[in-house]
Amino acid sequence: MSLITGVFPGLQEQPPLHAGERFLIWDHLLKAKGCQAKYQLLGNHADDAELADYLADIAENMVKKEVSSLEAFLLENGVEPPPASPANPKAARSDIPAGARFSDQEIAMCVYHDLAGALAQTSLLISVAVREDVGKIFLAHHQEIAKYGGTLLKLMKKKGWLVEPPR
Template identity: 30%
Template sequence: MNLFEVMKDAFGPFMDGDKKPLHVGEVMNLWFYLHGTEQTLRYDQHAYNLAQDPELKEKIADIIENVHRPMINELTQFFKDEGIPLPDVGAEKVVGEFKALPEGARMNDEEIANLIAYNLVVGITSATRGITESVRSDVGYLFAKYHMMKITFSLTLKTLMQEKGWLRVPPYYITGKE
């Protein structure tokens, strides 16, 4: 079962024909999602420059090129088509090696991985809100697609974090009852 195909089949019949104007909640959710994704891309670019672990660098390149850039490109085009003003987020960050930064002045690989994981949780939660608050099927479809993209990536990141010992787990709750 391909989840994207299931979503397309579910939303497809409602996406044909004339579309009603976006309501203010849809515009707000879309605008904040694009803005948040643009900002997260900047953090990912910084993280790529600072990461030391080759597998982590590969994961960061993957999220930049296969998760965040496609979302940004698609949402930017959607905004232009709908006449929604684009958020001002500033220029992308340059790629480079910044090993000269002292150890305490830069994030280490564990911190980078956990920040990416946290940003994924925020993106998944925001996409869920977008799904539930959208009236137009095309908007719901976009948020559902982004939701699945982030969940899919999260699963692979979690595996890497477990292998490297970077996954931060809350304390176990033991009641004393058997």
């Protein structure tokens, strides 16, 4: 049984990925792997406990799962996944010089920007997908990204980190 028919029972074997699907999935995975390392690094800078917990949660429960599933999907479809970014060592915030530290607001805005880009890319993938399994995979990723974006938006409002455009 393939990953495709195991995850989505009732789907027939699929044709090969078309060039757009292949590239966009590969590119999305490359960005997700970069976010794994980035969120670990940003976690070293976080002063706010809720933000640090959010970074650990998104890295472990969203990004890591997405990376794992997309790597397996690409391999099953004969596409070599992109390389991973090297892991960063854990560091105490106090070990980072004051002038080199990201503020909590900067961290939150960086992650929020990543999530906005990921929502746009998953929407694009859904719209160009010819294979139903690709559309379903990225619809699920899109929903997960939106959930984490909503959580971050609430945290940013609560902490006063959200910079709103002029009214």
